[in-house]
Amino acid sequence: MRLFGYWRSTATWRVRIALGLKRVAVEQVALDLRLGEQRARDYLARNPQGLVPALELEDGTLLTQSLAIIDYLEERFPEPALLPGDAVARARVRAFAQVIACDVHPIQNLKILNRVRDLGGDPQAWARTVIADGLSACETLLQGQNGPFAFGDAPSLADVLLVPQLANARRFGVPLDWPRINAVEAACNALPAFQAARPEMQADADA
Protein backbone atom coordinates (compact mmCIF):
# COMPACT_ATOMS: atom_id res chain seq x y z
CA MET A 1 0.00 0.00 0.00
CA ARG A 2 1.07 3.62 -0.57
CA LEU A 3 0.07 6.55 1.61
CA PHE A 4 -0.10 9.89 -0.18
CA GLY A 5 0.49 12.58 2.41
CA TYR A 6 2.44 15.52 3.65
CA TRP A 7 4.53 15.77 6.79
CA ARG A 8 2.63 18.74 8.24
CA SER A 9 -0.85 17.51 7.28
CA THR A 10 -2.78 16.80 10.46
CA ALA A 11 -5.11 14.39 8.69
CA THR A 12 -2.18 12.43 7.25
CA TRP A 13 -0.66 12.31 10.73
CA ARG A 14 -3.76 10.53 12.01
CA VAL A 15 -3.38 7.78 9.43
CA ARG A 16 0.34 7.44 10.23
CA ILE A 17 -0.53 6.86 13.90
CA ALA A 18 -3.16 4.26 13.04
CA LEU A 19 -0.78 2.42 10.73
CA GLY A 20 1.92 2.51 13.40
CA LEU A 21 -0.33 1.20 16.15
CA LYS A 22 -1.41 -1.64 13.88
CA ARG A 23 2.21 -2.23 12.75
CA VAL A 24 1.27 -1.97 9.10
CA ALA A 25 4.10 -0.80 6.85
CA VAL A 26 3.25 1.30 3.80
CA GLU A 27 5.25 3.22 1.24
CA GLN A 28 4.90 6.94 1.84
CA VAL A 29 4.48 9.27 -1.11
CA ALA A 30 5.01 12.91 -0.17
CA LEU A 31 2.95 15.59 -1.93
CA ASP A 32 4.30 19.04 -1.14
CA LEU A 33 1.18 21.06 -0.42
CA ARG A 34 3.19 24.29 -0.59
CA LEU A 35 3.97 23.51 -4.24
CA GLY A 36 0.36 22.48 -4.92
CA GLU A 37 1.32 18.93 -5.81
CA GLN A 38 -2.05 17.75 -4.47
CA ARG A 39 -3.64 19.72 -7.32
CA ALA A 40 -1.63 17.96 -10.04
CA ARG A 41 -3.92 16.66 -12.73
CA ASP A 42 -3.19 12.96 -12.28
CA TYR A 43 -3.74 13.08 -8.52
CA LEU A 44 -6.85 15.24 -8.81
CA ALA A 45 -8.33 12.79 -11.27
CA ARG A 46 -8.13 10.11 -8.60
CA ASN A 47 -8.96 12.29 -5.59
CA PRO A 48 -11.27 15.08 -6.73
CA GLN A 49 -10.98 16.98 -3.46
CA GLY A 50 -7.23 17.33 -4.03
CA LEU A 51 -6.52 16.59 -0.40
CA VAL A 52 -4.22 14.34 1.57
CA PRO A 53 -4.17 11.72 2.91
CA ALA A 54 -5.10 9.06 0.40
CA LEU A 55 -4.30 5.38 0.75
CA GLU A 56 -3.60 3.42 -2.41
CA LEU A 57 -4.35 -0.26 -2.06
CA GLU A 58 -2.44 -3.08 -3.72
CA ASP A 59 -4.83 -3.12 -6.68
CA GLY A 60 -4.55 0.62 -7.27
CA THR A 61 -7.81 1.57 -5.54
CA LEU A 62 -7.44 4.96 -3.86
CA LEU A 63 -9.17 5.50 -0.52
CA THR A 64 -9.68 9.07 0.72
CA GLN A 65 -10.76 10.89 3.88
CA SER A 66 -8.70 10.07 6.96
CA LEU A 67 -11.52 8.64 9.09
CA ALA A 68 -12.74 6.40 6.27
CA ILE A 69 -9.17 5.21 5.73
CA ILE A 70 -8.79 4.42 9.43
CA ASP A 71 -12.11 2.56 9.46
CA TYR A 72 -10.82 0.51 6.52
CA LEU A 73 -7.58 -0.24 8.36
CA GLU A 74 -9.60 -1.20 11.44
CA GLU A 75 -11.57 -3.74 9.42
CA ARG A 76 -8.61 -5.15 7.51
CA PHE A 77 -6.16 -5.16 10.43
CA PRO A 78 -8.39 -5.57 13.47
CA GLU A 79 -5.60 -5.89 16.05
CA PRO A 80 -4.90 -3.85 18.05
CA ALA A 81 -8.42 -2.47 17.88
CA LEU A 82 -8.87 1.30 17.70
CA LEU A 83 -12.55 1.01 18.60
CA PRO A 84 -13.97 -0.66 21.73
CA GLY A 85 -16.01 -3.84 21.45
CA ASP A 86 -19.21 -2.42 22.93
CA ALA A 87 -21.51 -0.48 20.58
CA VAL A 88 -22.18 2.37 23.02
CA ALA A 89 -18.51 2.73 23.90
CA ARG A 90 -17.71 2.70 20.20
CA ALA A 91 -20.24 5.47 19.58
CA ARG A 92 -18.60 7.56 22.31
CA VAL A 93 -15.12 7.15 20.83
CA ARG A 94 -16.43 7.95 17.34
CA ALA A 95 -18.25 11.04 18.60
CA PHE A 96 -15.10 12.32 20.32
CA ALA A 97 -13.13 11.79 17.11
CA GLN A 98 -15.80 13.57 15.08
CA VAL A 99 -15.75 16.63 17.33
CA ILE A 100 -12.20 17.08 16.08
CA ALA A 101 -12.62 15.74 12.55
CA CYS A 102 -15.82 17.64 11.76
CA ASP A 103 -16.11 20.61 14.09
CA VAL A 104 -12.52 21.67 14.70
CA HIS A 105 -9.94 20.67 12.13
CA PRO A 106 -11.71 21.58 8.85
CA ILE A 107 -12.58 25.04 10.20
CA GLN A 108 -8.98 25.88 11.04
CA ASN A 109 -7.21 24.42 8.04
CA LEU A 110 -5.07 26.50 5.74
CA LYS A 111 -7.70 27.01 3.04
CA ILE A 112 -10.23 28.43 5.49
CA LEU A 113 -7.67 30.56 7.30
CA ASN A 114 -6.65 32.08 3.97
CA ARG A 115 -10.27 33.04 3.37
CA VAL A 116 -10.45 34.60 6.83
CA ARG A 117 -7.34 36.63 6.00
CA ASP A 118 -8.89 37.69 2.69
CA LEU A 119 -11.85 39.07 4.66
CA GLY A 120 -9.49 41.12 6.80
CA GLY A 121 -9.86 38.82 9.80
CA ASP A 122 -7.15 37.47 12.08
CA PRO A 123 -6.59 33.84 11.09
CA GLN A 124 -4.75 33.05 14.33
CA ALA A 125 -7.61 34.36 16.47
CA TRP A 126 -10.15 32.49 14.32
CA ALA A 127 -8.19 29.24 14.73
CA ARG A 128 -7.75 29.77 18.46
CA THR A 129 -11.50 30.19 19.01
CA VAL A 130 -12.42 27.14 16.96
CA ILE A 131 -9.79 24.92 18.58
CA ALA A 132 -10.47 26.10 22.14
CA ASP A 133 -14.22 25.55 21.74
CA GLY A 134 -13.70 22.03 20.42
CA LEU A 135 -11.01 20.92 22.84
CA SER A 136 -12.97 22.33 25.77
CA ALA A 137 -15.87 20.07 24.77
CA CYS A 138 -13.39 17.20 24.38
CA GLU A 139 -12.09 17.72 27.92
CA THR A 140 -15.66 17.46 29.23
CA LEU A 141 -16.26 14.30 27.18
CA LEU A 142 -13.23 12.76 28.92
CA GLN A 143 -14.59 13.37 32.42
CA GLY A 144 -15.22 10.10 34.21
CA GLN A 145 -12.72 8.24 32.04
CA ASN A 146 -9.92 6.81 34.14
CA GLY A 147 -7.58 5.04 31.74
CA PRO A 148 -4.29 6.58 30.77
CA PHE A 149 -5.68 7.00 27.27
CA ALA A 150 -8.76 8.95 26.19
CA PHE A 151 -11.10 6.00 26.59
CA GLY A 152 -9.43 3.23 28.49
CA ASP A 153 -6.19 1.34 28.82
CA ALA A 154 -5.21 1.38 25.17
CA PRO A 155 -5.13 4.09 22.52
CA SER A 156 -8.27 4.39 20.43
CA LEU A 157 -9.48 6.44 17.50
CA ALA A 158 -10.02 9.26 20.00
CA ASP A 159 -6.31 9.45 20.82
CA VAL A 160 -5.41 9.18 17.15
CA LEU A 161 -7.42 12.34 16.45
CA LEU A 162 -6.50 14.21 19.62
CA VAL A 163 -2.71 14.23 19.46
CA PRO A 164 -2.32 15.90 16.03
CA GLN A 165 -5.01 18.44 16.93
CA LEU A 166 -3.03 19.41 20.03
CA ALA A 167 -0.07 20.26 17.82
CA ASN A 168 -2.31 22.65 15.90
CA ALA A 169 -3.53 24.09 19.19
CA ARG A 170 0.06 24.91 20.18
CA ARG A 171 0.85 26.31 16.76
CA PHE A 172 -1.98 28.83 17.12
CA GLY A 173 -1.26 29.64 20.76
CA VAL A 174 -4.25 27.99 22.42
CA PRO A 175 -3.61 27.70 26.19
CA LEU A 176 -3.58 23.98 26.95
CA ASP A 177 -5.01 24.00 30.45
CA TRP A 178 -7.04 20.82 30.19
CA PRO A 179 -5.69 18.26 32.69
CA ARG A 180 -7.31 15.16 31.22
CA ILE A 181 -6.28 16.05 27.68
CA ASN A 182 -2.72 16.75 28.79
CA ALA A 183 -2.48 13.44 30.65
CA VAL A 184 -3.81 11.57 27.62
CA GLU A 185 -1.32 13.27 25.34
CA ALA A 186 1.56 12.32 27.64
CA ALA A 187 0.44 8.68 27.62
CA CYS A 188 0.26 8.70 23.82
CA ASN A 189 3.63 10.37 23.38
CA ALA A 190 5.26 7.56 25.34
CA LEU A 191 4.34 5.11 22.58
CA PRO A 192 6.67 4.48 19.61
CA ALA A 193 3.75 4.58 17.13
CA PHE A 194 2.88 8.12 18.19
CA GLN A 195 6.53 9.18 18.22
CA ALA A 196 7.26 7.86 14.73
CA ALA A 197 4.17 9.53 13.29
CA ARG A 198 5.16 13.05 14.34
CA PRO A 199 5.64 15.52 11.46
CA GLU A 200 9.29 16.20 12.18
CA MET A 201 10.05 12.47 11.89
CA GLN A 202 8.87 12.27 8.27
CA ALA A 203 11.24 12.01 5.32
CA ASP A 204 9.75 15.08 3.63
CA ALA A 205 9.99 17.28 6.75
CA ASP A 206 11.86 20.55 6.53
CA ALA A 207 15.39 20.30 7.89
Next chain:
Amino acid sequence: MRLFGYWRSTATWRVRIALGLKRVAVEQVALDLRLGEQRARDYLARNPQGLVPALELEDGTLLTQSLAIIDYLEERFPEPALLPGDAVARARVRAFAQVIACDVHPIQNLKILNRVRDLGGDPQAWARTVIADGLSACETLLQGQNGPFAFGDAPSLADVLLVPQLANARRFGVPLDWPRINAVEAACNALPAFQAARPEMQADADA
Protein backbone atom coordinates in the same frame (compact mmCIF):
# COMPACT_ATOMS: atom_id res chain seq x y z
CA MET B 1 -35.14 6.20 22.53
CA ARG B 2 -35.42 9.98 22.25
CA LEU B 3 -33.91 12.11 19.52
CA PHE B 4 -33.01 15.65 20.54
CA GLY B 5 -33.11 17.77 17.42
CA TYR B 6 -34.42 20.72 15.52
CA TRP B 7 -36.49 20.70 12.36
CA ARG B 8 -34.04 22.81 10.33
CA SER B 9 -30.86 21.14 11.62
CA THR B 10 -29.20 19.38 8.71
CA ALA B 11 -27.38 16.99 11.02
CA THR B 12 -30.61 16.03 12.78
CA TRP B 13 -32.21 15.49 9.38
CA ARG B 14 -29.55 12.85 8.59
CA VAL B 15 -30.46 10.87 11.69
CA ARG B 16 -34.17 11.13 10.90
CA ILE B 17 -33.53 9.61 7.46
CA ALA B 18 -31.45 6.77 8.93
CA LEU B 19 -34.12 6.01 11.54
CA GLY B 20 -36.81 6.07 8.84
CA LEU B 21 -34.93 3.75 6.50
CA LYS B 22 -34.41 1.32 9.36
CA ARG B 23 -38.04 1.74 10.51
CA VAL B 24 -36.98 2.59 14.03
CA ALA B 25 -39.46 4.79 15.90
CA VAL B 26 -38.13 7.28 18.45
CA GLU B 27 -39.64 10.07 20.49
CA GLN B 28 -38.54 13.42 19.08
CA VAL B 29 -37.58 16.20 21.48
CA ALA B 30 -37.37 19.58 19.76
CA LEU B 31 -34.78 22.09 20.93
CA ASP B 32 -35.42 25.49 19.39
CA LEU B 33 -31.96 26.61 18.31
CA ARG B 34 -33.27 30.15 17.72
CA LEU B 35 -34.10 30.36 21.42
CA GLY B 36 -30.77 28.80 22.42
CA GLU B 37 -32.42 25.78 24.03
CA GLN B 38 -29.38 23.69 23.07
CA ARG B 39 -27.35 25.88 25.44
CA ALA B 40 -29.62 25.18 28.43
CA ARG B 41 -27.58 24.04 31.40
CA ASP B 42 -29.07 20.56 31.75
CA TYR B 43 -28.60 19.77 28.06
CA LEU B 44 -25.11 21.25 27.94
CA ALA B 45 -24.11 19.13 30.94
CA ARG B 46 -24.92 16.03 28.89
CA ASN B 47 -23.73 17.29 25.50
CA PRO B 48 -20.86 19.73 26.06
CA GLN B 49 -20.82 20.89 22.45
CA GLY B 50 -24.41 22.11 22.84
CA LEU B 51 -25.34 20.77 19.44
CA VAL B 52 -28.09 18.68 17.96
CA PRO B 53 -28.72 15.89 17.22
CA ALA B 54 -28.29 13.70 20.28
CA LEU B 55 -29.83 10.28 20.71
CA GLU B 56 -30.86 9.25 24.20
CA LEU B 57 -30.88 5.49 24.68
CA GLU B 58 -33.29 3.55 26.86
CA ASP B 59 -30.89 3.68 29.83
CA GLY B 60 -30.39 7.43 29.58
CA THR B 61 -27.05 7.31 27.75
CA LEU B 62 -26.75 10.23 25.36
CA LEU B 63 -25.02 9.68 22.03
CA THR B 64 -23.81 12.69 20.06
CA GLN B 65 -22.45 13.52 16.60
CA SER B 66 -24.71 12.50 13.74
CA LEU B 67 -22.28 10.10 12.02
CA ALA B 68 -21.50 8.33 15.30
CA ILE B 69 -25.22 8.03 16.00
CA ILE B 70 -25.84 6.56 12.55
CA ASP B 71 -22.97 4.10 13.00
CA TYR B 72 -24.59 3.04 16.28
CA LEU B 73 -27.95 2.59 14.57
CA GLU B 74 -26.25 0.59 11.82
CA GLU B 75 -24.79 -1.79 14.39
CA ARG B 76 -27.93 -2.12 16.49
CA PHE B 77 -30.40 -2.26 13.61
CA PRO B 78 -28.37 -3.78 10.77
CA GLU B 79 -31.21 -4.07 8.26
CA PRO B 80 -31.54 -2.41 5.86
CA ALA B 81 -27.81 -1.78 5.79
CA LEU B 82 -26.59 1.76 5.15
CA LEU B 83 -23.07 0.54 4.44
CA PRO B 84 -22.10 -2.02 1.78
CA GLY B 85 -20.75 -5.44 2.78
CA ASP B 86 -17.37 -5.04 1.10
CA ALA B 87 -14.66 -3.16 3.02
CA VAL B 88 -13.48 -1.10 0.05
CA ALA B 89 -17.02 -0.19 -0.98
CA ARG B 90 -17.72 0.74 2.63
CA ALA B 91 -14.66 3.01 2.68
CA ARG B 92 -15.90 4.74 -0.48
CA VAL B 93 -19.34 5.38 0.99
CA ARG B 94 -17.82 6.64 4.24
CA ALA B 95 -15.43 8.94 2.37
CA PHE B 96 -18.29 10.43 0.35
CA ALA B 97 -20.26 11.02 3.55
CA GLN B 98 -17.22 12.62 5.20
CA VAL B 99 -16.69 15.06 2.35
CA ILE B 100 -20.06 16.48 3.37
CA ALA B 101 -19.84 15.90 7.13
CA CYS B 102 -16.28 17.23 7.56
CA ASP B 103 -15.46 19.48 4.64
CA VAL B 104 -18.76 21.11 3.74
CA HIS B 105 -21.44 21.24 6.42
CA PRO B 106 -19.44 22.46 9.45
CA ILE B 107 -17.91 25.28 7.40
CA GLN B 108 -21.28 26.65 6.32
CA ASN B 109 -23.25 26.26 9.54
CA LEU B 110 -24.86 29.20 11.27
CA LYS B 111 -22.12 29.73 13.86
CA ILE B 112 -19.41 30.04 11.22
CA LEU B 113 -21.52 32.20 8.93
CA ASN B 114 -22.12 34.59 11.83
CA ARG B 115 -18.36 34.87 12.28
CA VAL B 116 -17.95 35.57 8.57
CA ARG B 117 -20.55 38.33 8.87
CA ASP B 118 -18.75 39.74 11.91
CA LEU B 119 -15.61 40.02 9.75
CA GLY B 120 -17.56 42.00 7.17
CA GLY B 121 -17.72 39.08 4.74
CA ASP B 122 -20.70 37.86 2.74
CA PRO B 123 -21.98 34.71 4.48
CA GLN B 124 -24.02 33.64 1.46
CA ALA B 125 -21.00 33.85 -0.84
CA TRP B 126 -18.85 31.99 1.70
CA ALA B 127 -21.44 29.21 1.97
CA ARG B 128 -21.86 28.99 -1.80
CA THR B 129 -18.11 28.52 -2.34
CA VAL B 130 -17.80 25.84 0.34
CA ILE B 131 -20.85 23.92 -0.82
CA ALA B 132 -20.05 24.15 -4.52
CA ASP B 133 -16.47 22.92 -3.94
CA GLY B 134 -17.68 19.96 -1.89
CA LEU B 135 -20.58 18.92 -4.09
CA SER B 136 -18.45 19.24 -7.19
CA ALA B 137 -16.05 16.69 -5.66
CA CYS B 138 -19.06 14.54 -4.70
CA GLU B 139 -20.31 14.55 -8.30
CA THR B 140 -16.90 13.28 -9.44
CA LEU B 141 -16.91 10.59 -6.75
CA LEU B 142 -20.22 9.36 -8.17
CA GLN B 143 -18.86 8.90 -11.70
CA GLY B 144 -18.97 5.27 -12.73
CA GLN B 145 -21.73 4.48 -10.25
CA ASN B 146 -24.81 3.24 -12.05
CA GLY B 147 -27.42 2.55 -9.40
CA PRO B 148 -30.31 4.90 -8.85
CA PHE B 149 -28.76 5.78 -5.49
CA ALA B 150 -25.35 7.24 -4.79
CA PHE B 151 -23.65 3.87 -4.48
CA GLY B 152 -25.91 1.14 -5.78
CA ASP B 153 -29.48 -0.06 -5.77
CA ALA B 154 -30.35 0.98 -2.21
CA PRO B 155 -29.81 4.15 -0.23
CA SER B 156 -26.62 4.25 1.82
CA LEU B 157 -24.94 6.59 4.25
CA ALA B 158 -23.89 8.63 1.22
CA ASP B 159 -27.50 9.39 0.28
CA VAL B 160 -28.34 10.12 3.92
CA LEU B 161 -25.72 12.86 3.94
CA LEU B 162 -26.29 14.15 0.43
CA VAL B 163 -30.01 14.98 0.50
CA PRO B 164 -29.96 17.41 3.46
CA GLN B 165 -26.83 19.09 2.10
CA LEU B 166 -28.65 19.74 -1.19
CA ALA B 167 -31.32 21.64 0.72
CA ASN B 168 -28.58 23.87 2.13
CA ALA B 169 -27.18 24.28 -1.37
CA ARG B 170 -30.54 25.60 -2.59
CA ARG B 171 -30.94 27.84 0.42
CA PHE B 172 -27.66 29.57 -0.41
CA GLY B 173 -28.28 29.72 -4.15
CA VAL B 174 -25.73 27.16 -5.35
CA PRO B 175 -26.51 26.19 -8.97
CA LEU B 176 -27.32 22.49 -8.92
CA ASP B 177 -26.00 21.44 -12.30
CA TRP B 178 -24.66 18.05 -11.30
CA PRO B 179 -26.56 15.34 -13.23
CA ARG B 180 -25.59 12.36 -11.07
CA ILE B 181 -26.32 14.20 -7.83
CA ASN B 182 -29.68 15.36 -9.16
CA ALA B 183 -30.66 11.85 -10.26
CA VAL B 184 -29.68 10.44 -6.86
CA GLU B 185 -31.69 13.07 -5.05
CA ALA B 186 -34.76 12.26 -7.17
CA ALA B 187 -34.42 8.57 -6.33
CA CYS B 188 -34.16 9.37 -2.62
CA ASN B 189 -37.09 11.76 -2.64
CA ALA B 190 -39.31 8.99 -3.98
CA LEU B 191 -38.86 7.05 -0.73
CA PRO B 192 -41.19 7.59 2.25
CA ALA B 193 -38.26 7.62 4.72
CA PHE B 194 -36.70 10.57 2.93
CA GLN B 195 -40.05 12.33 2.58
CA ALA B 196 -40.96 11.99 6.27
CA ALA B 197 -37.57 13.26 7.39
CA ARG B 198 -37.84 16.59 5.57
CA PRO B 199 -37.72 19.67 7.83
CA GLU B 200 -41.18 20.91 6.89
CA MET B 201 -42.68 17.57 7.97
CA GLN B 202 -41.48 17.93 11.57
CA ALA B 203 -43.79 18.80 14.46
CA ASP B 204 -41.65 21.79 15.48
CA ALA B 205 -41.51 23.27 11.96
CA ASP B 206 -42.68 26.82 11.39
CA ALA B 207 -46.23 27.01 10.05
